[in-house]
Amino acid sequence: MSMFRWALTRLARLVAALLISSFVIFSAASLAPGSPLAALSNGRTLPPEQQEQLRVRFHLDDPFLLRYVKWLWNAVQGDFGVSIASRDDVSRLISGRIWITGQLVLYASILILVIGIGLGLLAGLRRGAADSSVLVATALFAAVPAFVAATLLTILFVTELGWFPALGEGKGFVGRIEHLTLPAISLAMASIAIVARVTRAAVREEFGREHVQTAESRGIPRRQLVRRHVVRNAAVPITTVSGLTVASLFALSAIVERAFSINGLGSYLVRAAGTKDIAVVQGISMVIVVAFVVVNLLVDVCYLVLDPRIRTAGDRR
Amino acid sequence: MSALLEIDDLVVRLPVGGALRPVLRGIDLRLDAGEALGLVGESGSGKSMTARAIDRLLPRGAETSGSIRFDGDEVTTLRGADLRRFRREVSMVFQDPRSHINPVRRIGDFMTEAVIAHGTMSRREATALAIELLGAVRITNPTERLHRFPHELSGGMLQRVMIASALMGSPRLLLADEPTTALDVTTQAEVMAILDELRRERGLAMIFITHDLELAAAVCDRTAVMYAGQIVEINTSRHIEHDPLHPYTSALLRSRPRIDVTMTRLEAIPGQPLSSFEAPDGACAFAGRCPHAADACVTAAPPLVDVDGGATRCSRVDELRGTLHGVDT
Structure with a gap:
């Protein structure tokens, strides 16, 4: 019963988060300076009749709230309207690009989880040289913005060494991996640093806990102590930060996709924003928000597995 | 019978603010098999x-000198598997069970983990023993409790789990820290x-x-009183309680509230307890708070001298003997 209620509250929160963000996205896009008419006419001044036609076709004269409700109603059914620039369905334009962005984010997430948590554990469990090296490396990673990382990686691995292709998405599994490796690294670097730092701190903190001392006093071998009492208990904060950084990758991917000319959602979002293609901006923004919310839901499910105290807290509520 | 535990001139220094400061300043103790010894003192006196130090759980950077022998074997130099084997013989019961039991693991895991890790028992044997011991500490529905998480049990119940789990590995020495x-x-x-009861059985x-x-006197055969990282008096509990030889012991006994006498206010010991690293070198650490302090007390640190079957660390023991108040009988 409690699990059912837990799921229900989570679902309600999810819907609320989506509603609020959809409103923010819709109004921000509508309030942005510049008229969508200018985009529709490519900057030319149209005769009034034609302007009127466009206004009616794109519902530009409806009151704001009505437009929002209409948009939301259609969006729920998967219809984000028509792109002003290409006159194509926004949903179709999005679904054509979502896969590549999804792959890029997945690749980067794997790098973040494996390398970030790995480095964090290494630094947390070993003192001395290993710890200091990780600290220096993560400080460096965190300080380099994704677009600088992209540039540096391109210079080093594409221009100088020629190990990876420079631009595009690649064909087939191997081609994809080849093409996405440098973008994924650029996208992951800062997050790797954050996850590593938080993991290190969490491991250190758990090591100082009194229950770890109890286990030690019982003569539990160190490996088991680390696995069952330190890392196991540090898993909750590690999950939190991993979830947050991974969820934010969808938005961050824009920069990297631009740098490596990948035709994904992010680069398309930037392009659409530049041409005032409002329907596209709104559509992609919503997709990013949904991805963010879904990742957070997954994190919540992880908590449920990792921390029994949360399970009973649900009972009492 | 030879002693189970012998401690000789145990000195422990901890790094505080960059320098090593002594927290234990020469502890000598002897404990026979089956004997209960009370270790009493104010916070910071060094009892924990x-x-x-005995269970080798000192904070990182601690420096130990002197000797601790368990069953004749030196434990201060034990490492790795030998240290783990020694720790099976010594079980610790901690003060706050809530923070000393892993909150995300089940009670059953907590109790059986050590004996299974040591390879002395199969999971089934360990579970059976855990159920038996939970019954022994008077926890109802022991089988069902094994599947519970610590936060689902009350503090008292959790401490009984802690005691039961301390007995899992059949230790020979129990360290019960408050x-x-x-x-x-x-x-x-x-x-x-x-x-x-379980200890005696x-x-x-x-x-x-x-x-x-x-409380220590009621439960233990002998009691040692600690002050500023030293033992200031040790004797049979009866002797300590009724015929204290050290002014500090006497002051501790007199600062207890009493049911039979109405007092306008409790007798507190004047002044603040001293950390062991604040203790003066060539003087009695208690002299500043002692109502019987004399010149001799601040010119030389008194040694622990054997008196009346026990020992006390007081320069004026011969003059004060028999004049200090304990609990009236």
Whole structure:
């Protein structure tokens, strides 16, 4: 019963988060300076009749709230309207690009989880040289913005060494991996640093806990102590930060996709924003928000597995 | 019978603010098999640190000198598997069970983990023993409790789980570090009774750490009183309670509230307790708070001298003997 209620509250929160963000996205896009008419006419001044036609076709004269409700109603059914620039369905334009962005984010997430948590554990469990090296490396990673990382990686691995292709998405599994490796690294670097730092701190903190001392006093071998009492208990904060950084990758991917000319959602979002293609901006923004919310839901499910105290807290509520 | 535990001139220094400061300043103790010794003192007197030194649980950077022998073997130099084997013989019961039991693992895991890791028992044997011991500490539905998480049990119940789990590996020495301090008063008595009973049944030696001198005296054969990282008096509990030889012991006994006498205010010991690293070198550490302090007390640090079957660390022991008040009988 409690699990059912837990799921229900989570679902309600999810819907609320989506509603609020959809409103923010819709109004921000509508309030942005510049008229969508200018985009529709490519900057030319149209005769009034034609302007009127466009206004009616794109519902530009409806009151704001009505437009929002209409948009939301259609969006729920998967219809984000028509792109002003290409006159194509926004949903179709999005679904054509979502896969590549999804792959890029997945690749980067794997790098973040494996390398970030790995480095964090290494630094947390070993003192001395290993710890200091990780600290220096993560400080460096965190300080380099994704677009600088992209540039540096391109210079080093594409221009100088020629190990990876420079631009595009690649064909087939191997081609994809080849093409996405440098973008994924650029996208992951800062997050790797954050996850590593938080993991290190969490491991250190758990090591100082009194229950770890109890286990030690019982003569539990160190490996088991680390696995069952330190890392196991540090898993909750590690999950939190991993979830947050991974969820934010969808938005961050824009920069990297631009740098490596990948035709994904992010680069398309930037392009659409530049041409005032409002329907596209709104559509992609919503997709990013949904991805963010879904990742957070997954994190919540992880908590449920990792921390029994949360399970009973649900009972009492 | 040879001693189970022998401590000689144990000195422990901890890094505080960059420098090593002494927290234990020469502890000598002897504990026979099956004997219970109370270790009493104010916060910071070094009683917990003594237990930690025995079980080798000192904080990082601690420096130890002197010797601790368990069953004749030196434990201060044990490492790796030898240290783990020694720790099976010594079980610790901590003050706050809530923070000393892993909150995300089940009670059953907590109890059986060590014996399974040591390879002395199969999971099934360990579970059966855990159920038996939970029954022994008077926990109802023991089988069902094994599947519970710590936060689902009350503090008193959790401390009984801690005691039961301390007995899992059939240890020979129990280090009980204020096992009832974190519990409320009614639970305290019950937990204490269970601990005492199980210890006697199993012939376990125990070092019982508390700030409650009368409780220590009630439960233990002998009691040692600590002050500023040293033992200031040690004797049979009866002797300590009724015929204290050290002014500090006497002051501790007199600062207890009494039921039979109405007092306008409690007799507190004047002044603040001293950390062991604040203790003066060439003087008695208690001299500043002692109502009997004389010139001799601040010119030389008194040694622990044998008196009346016990020992005390007081320069004026011969003059004060028999004049100090204990608990009236």
